[in-house]
Amino acid sequence: MNNRDSSPSDLLVIFGITGDLARKMTFRALYRLERRNALDCPILGVAGRDITLEALIARARDAISESGESIDDAVFDRLAGRLSYLHGDVTGSALYASLAERIGTDRNPLFYLEMPPSLFAPIVENLGRAGLLERSRVALEKPFGHDLASARELNAQLHVVLREDQILRVDHFLGKQPVVELEYLRFANLAIAELWNRRSVSELHITMAEDFGVEDRGKFYDAVGALRDVVQNHLLQVLALVAMEPPVGPGDDDINDKKAEVFRAMPALDPAHYVRGQYRGYTDIPGVSKGSRTETFVALRMEIENWRWAGVPIFLRAGKALPEKVTEVRLFLRRTPALAFMPNRGAVEPNQIVLRIDPDPGMRLQLAALDTRGGARWRDVHLDSSLAQDLGEPIRPYERLLQGGLIGDRRLFAREDSIEETWRIVQPLLDSPGEIHPYEPGSWGPEAAHSLLRGHRSWQQPWLPGAGHVRD
Numbered sequence: 001m002n003n004r005d006s007s008p009s010d011l012l013v014i015f016g017i018t019g020d021l022a023r024k025m026t027f028r029a030l031y032r033l034e035r036r037n038a039l040d041c042p043i044l045g046v047a048g049r050d051i052t053l054e055a056l057i058a059r060a061r062d063a064i065s066e067s068g069e070s071i072d073d074a075v076f077d078r079l080a081g082r083l084s085y086l087h088g089d090v091t092g093s094a095l096y097a098s099l100a101e102r103i104g105t106d107r108n109p110l111f112y113l114e115m116p117p118s119l120f121a122p123i124v125e126n127l128g129r130a131g132l133l134e135r136s137r138v139a140l141e142k143p144f145g146h147d148l149a150s151a152r153e154l155n156a157q158l159h160v161v162l163r164e165d166q167i168l169r170v171d172h173f174l175g176k177q178p179v180v181e182l183e184y185l186r187f188a189n190l191a192i193a194e195l196w197n198r199r200s201v202s203e204l205h206i207t208m209a210e211d212f213g214v215e216d217r218g219k220f221y222d223a224v225g226a227l228r229d230v231v232q233n234h235l236l237q238v239l240a241l242v243a244m245e246p247p248v249g250p251g252d253d254d255i256n257d258k259k260a261e262v263f264r265a266m267p268a269l270d271p272a273h274y275v276r277g278q279y280r281g282y283t284d285i286p287g288v289s290k291g292s293r294t295e296t297f298v299a300l301r302m303e304i305e306n307w308r309w310a311g312v313p314i315f316l317r318a319g320k321a322l323p324e325k326v327t328e329v330r331l332f333l334r335r336t337p338a339l340a341f342m343p344n345r346g347a348v349e350p351n352q353i354v355l356r357i358d359p360d361p362g363m364r365l366q367l368a369a370l371d372t373r374g375g376a377r378w379r380d381v382h383l384d385s386s387l388a389q390d391l392g393e394p395i396r397p398y399e400r401l402l403q404g405g406l407i408g409d410r411r412l413f414a415r416e417d418s419i420e421e422t423w424r425i426v427q428p429l430l431d432s433p434g435e436i437h438p439y440e441p442g443s444w445g446p447e448a449a450h451s452l453l454r455g456h457r458s459w460q461q462p463w464l465p466g467a468g469h470v471r472d
């Protein structure tokens, strides 16, 4: 049993329902929840545009079919039947008076803010003033702050009117199936659990590669850069789940406590082990300032100074316009003793364990086998699993987060301390970003990213979906 004592939300209020995120993600997630009968509350959309409910329903339908779902009319009609709409200025008090009138006093709403972060505090303050927060939860989209000081300030502003257990800080990576599974894969399997520490692991690499550029998000991205966009949030959250100790119970804080311990054991990052890159052509993108020095690629080294991980270097790289779209965590195991019966002992590759997060989540164990055809040659063999093949089609991240948000499952959201710790960890790199290295689109980033690993395992070709089991 979880220690959650608050009731499920009986109303979902989405601020920004006419925005981009709703079009790309939210409507689809709601539709999928409706299809598996996992929705049972009305949905009130709030936004600035003066459109009719019919127009909103038409937008929802278009958004769902554009996202690739084939629409079952009966399911869609059920979803449409839940929708209502309120338009107004989210910074003025009139909207909140109408909202209070619509909602009444006997509801437990979930307010989901799909809004620019500068509006988070004003909206929450207005909700508080209108008396709408007592029995509510509030979910906030990323980004949460743009550095340590702003994240602290936003947390402080929220805490004036909300308790921590009412705040759900969204990080959609926490809704990805293999990220959720990590806790169980790691601690339900002795074969993995016994290897998962500094005695067996020599180093750890995380790669998040995207094979597309910044495209139409120039203005947003140029003010942010890769470190803030995906490292401070997504990849550090993943790392915490990779590295944490087993939670002591099923409660929301049990897992968040263990993640927080990982962050607290991580020294702030050292600019001397930080490489930034920018792909050629980036500054021609509309919205990007000429001469911009924003990074579209980062590679860095970090450490976790605790009993399990001390001395295991962790290398992380993330970038746009790289050759593949793939996110993986790779653990390199130590060498076995080279005993005399083994031919060509030096050529035995140490084992690797790969958790692929995207696409086609799965796990790979890379072993060394001796190929005795025509002499003796060590070869890699792979034990691969695909979570989709073994477990069926996964719940999508936003579907999981919306469902979790409605019941207040805070295991799926970032707690205050993890947000502030992760900003503390990256802050020195924001303060001293250092030089920016150009790289060709379609390459694996600047040469300096390779030099960062000197003396360690080099960056590996990620495990790609459909890649064969045996390589020459």
Ligand code: BG6
Pocket: 172, 210, 229, 230, 358
């Ligand atoms: C977002 C970033 O948070 O995550 C994007 O702003 C990035 O730049 C995206 O592309 C990646 O998410 P996913 O789910 O496609 O891996």
